[in-house]
Amino acid sequence: MTDIRDYLSRRAALILEDRSLRRENKLLQSLTEKEAAADRIVRYIRAEEAVSVWGVEIPHLFPGMEFLTSKSIIDNTKIFKIISKMPKGALLHIHLEATVDKKYLLKLALREPSLHVRTACVVTPGNLTTVLPEFRPFEEAQSSQCTSVTNAEYPANAWLPLYKARASFALGGPEGFDRWVLRAMSIDPAEVYDTHNNVPKIWQKFKDTFSATAGLFLYRPIFRQYIRRFLLELIEDGISYAEARIDFLPKYMFDVDGNENVPHREWVWDFGQAVNEIRTTLEEQGRGEEFMGAKIIYTTIRILPPEEIEWYLEDCIALKQEFPDLIAGFDIVGDENAGRPLTDYIKPLLAFKRRVEDLGLNLPFILHAGETLSDGGKADNNLYDALLLGTKRIGHGFSIVKHPKLMELCRENEIALEVCPISNEILGLTPSMSMHPLPVVLNQGVPVTLNSDDPSVFGAMGLSYNYFQVLVSSETTGLITLAQMARDSIKFSTLEEAEKRRATSVWEKRWTEFVEELGNGRGLP
Numbered sequence: 001m002t003d004i005r006d007y008l009s010r011r012a013a014l015i016l017e018d019r020s021l022r023r024e025n026k027l028l029q030s031l032t033e034k035e036a037a038a039d040r041i042v043r044y045i046r047a048e049e050a051v052s053v054w055g056v057e058i059p060h061l062f063p064g065m066e067f068l069t070s071k072s073i074i075d076n077t078k079i080f081k082i083i084s085k086m087p088k089g090a091l092l093h094i095h096l097e098a099t100v101d102k103k104y105l106l107k108l109a110l111r112e113p114s115l116h117v118r119t120a121c122v123v124t125p126g127n128l129t130t131v132l133p134e135f136r137p138f139e140e141a142q143s144s145q146c147t148s149v150t151n152a153e154y155p156a157n158a159w160l161p162l163y164k165a166r167a168s169f170a171l172g173g174p175e176g177f178d179r180w181v182l183r184a185m186s187i188d189p190a191e192v193y194d195t196h197n198n199v200p201k202i203w204q205k206f207k208d209t210f211s212a213t214a215g216l217f218l219y220r221p222i223f224r225q226y227i228r229r230f231l232l233e234l235i236e237d238g239i240s241y242a243e244a245r246i247d248f249l250p251k252y253m254f255d256v257d258g259n260e261n262v263p264h265r266e267w268v269w270d271f272g273q274a275v276n277e278i279r280t281t282l283e284e285q286g287r288g289e290e291f292m293g294a295k296i297i298y299t300t301i302r303i304l305p306p307e308e309i310e311w312y313l314e315d316c317i318a319l320k321q322e323f324p325d326l327i328a329g330f331d332i333v334g335d336e337n338a339g340r341p342l343t344d345y346i347k348p349l350l351a352f353k354r355r356v357e358d359l360g361l362n363l364p365f366i367l368h369a370g371e372t373l374s375d376g377g378k379a380d381n382n383l384y385d386a387l388l389l390g391t392k393r394i395g396h397g398f399s400i401v402k403h404p405k406l407m408e409l410c411r412e413n414e415i416a417l418e419v420c421p422i423s424n425e426i427l428g429l430t431p432s433m434s435m436h437p438l439p440v441v442l443n444q445g446v447p448v449t450l451n452s453d454d455p456s457v458f459g460a461m462g463l464s465y466n467y468f469q470v471l472v473s474s475e476t477t478g479l480i481t482l483a484q485m486a487r488d489s490i491k492f493s494t495l496e497e498a499e500k501r502r503a504t505s506v507w508e509k510r511w512t513e514f515v516e517e518l519g520n521g522r523g524l525p
């Protein structure tokens with residue numbers, strides 16, 4: 001092979017062969033002119049911004065770098081503005097407790113006179129960043145001789161009315177109180193990249209954000225408004241359907257009377273009500289096509305002793321029977337490195353599978369697995385169990401690239417990965433998107449959907465930031481790859497076939513409008 005033309009054609013053939021498993025390959029062979037133009041435009045702008053935005057040496061920037069230090073830069077890029085307008089299909093991996101903007105959540109809380117707050121010790125300048133607020137409602141205001149958690153006389157764990165504790169907060173007044181609470185409910189760059197820069201430490205902080213939020217989230221008047229806001233936030237970012245994981249480990253939430261007595265069926269009921277209301281509102285505005293609804297993936301946490309999981313599995317089945325359109329599947333969540341592996345639960349999980357089959361329910365496992373750096377450890381091995389248990393999709397599957405056989409299984413049996421790029425970076429699995437295993441998975445032809453996991457904790461609202469990080473960190477990946485993932489998000493959802501057809505055709509219509517706008521320049525920032 002010494003002839004240059006011969007060399008170049010063999011080179012092109014080799015590249016084509018190398019990429020032949022990629023799922024967008026078929027699409028690429030049959031692009032409309034407008035799609036091809038939109039793809040070229042995005043590639044052009046990306047290349048230009050790789051130099052003008054990300055080519056700066058001091059401070060060292062690069063596309064796909066740490067999210068929290070680059071977010072304000074991302075916000076101002078043309079690529080981000082374009083991606084924000086793209087229709088995204090379905091969002092299949094999101095933990096409801098970590099979705100709604102925390103400032104909005106705090107605003108909701110401050111409107112609730114029955115809410116109280118407490119801390120495990122006096123809050124001081126020295127412990128401000130580590131002491132967590134805990135919230136809960138009481139029917140009658142609780143009184144204490146002391147009105148402030150910052151007062152040296154504050155008795156540990158004494159409940160104070162929220163508005164009093166806020167007004168009397170000595171470390172910056174009400175604004176200081178808000179800063180303290182918001183900080184406890186989210187993660188900041190100094191924690192991710194400095195004080196908590198490894199997996200166990202950042203998981204500790206991550207779990208604290210859920211503890212700080214729990215008392216607000218699990219208060220019914222807030223819960224109801226929270227779900228509405230969650231749905232509106234999705235729709236705002238071009239997402240038309242979601243399967244949200246909810247942690248059902250607490251058996252009750254607090255009701256408006258301050259009693260902890262609202263059972264799970266009421267949570268699901270409230271969720272369904274919110275979905276219906278948002279649907280009606282959008283239909284009234286002539287925007288009905290933007291929203292196909294939302295479902296719940298029932299989850300419990302991998303700290304649960306195996307003998308206790310049966311109650312939750314039965315609970316999940318009962319909820320599915322009562323709300324067949326709202327319960328999408330079952331999962332066990334939490335830190336896979338620290339918590340129990342799936343093997344601890346095999347017996348009850350197999351029994352659940354049999355029960356579900358006998359009852360003729362459509363209630364699949366949709367399991368977290370392989371969200372880890374380990375190779376052959378218990379968290380990595382969860383992948384074997386998730387697949388053997390017949391998981392419909394895999395939550396994360398970060399470590400699957402170490403297992404060619406498992407990738408083959410996912411490809412052959414069409415088991416999609418729910419990839420959460422920003423989550424993986426912030427939770428310490430990769431220093432940047434350039435090191436993320438996503439390209440390996442894509443090149444192996446494994447179906448992938450992109451997801452946000454815990455957007456309000458990571459400060460990455462919607463899906464656009466995750467789409468952005470993926471698009472800018474690979475030159476193979478283009479707009480058409482993202483389109484494939486968006487299509488796949490509908491295909492691998494638990495929607496019924498007829499609903500999928502409808503969702504896909506609406507998506508196609510919005511996609512066509514999107515590429516046309518890009519092609520004719522109107523959609524350009």
Ligand SMILES: O=c1[nH]cnc2c1ncn2[C@@H]1O[C@H](CO)[C@@H](O)[C@H]1O
Nearest residue numbers: 095097210245246247333334335454
């Ligand atoms: O990326 C994740 N992997 C595993 N568990 C998670 C992740 N994000 C959130 N949670 C867990 O989900 C529960 C709330 O639904 C929380 O317990 C949180 O730790």
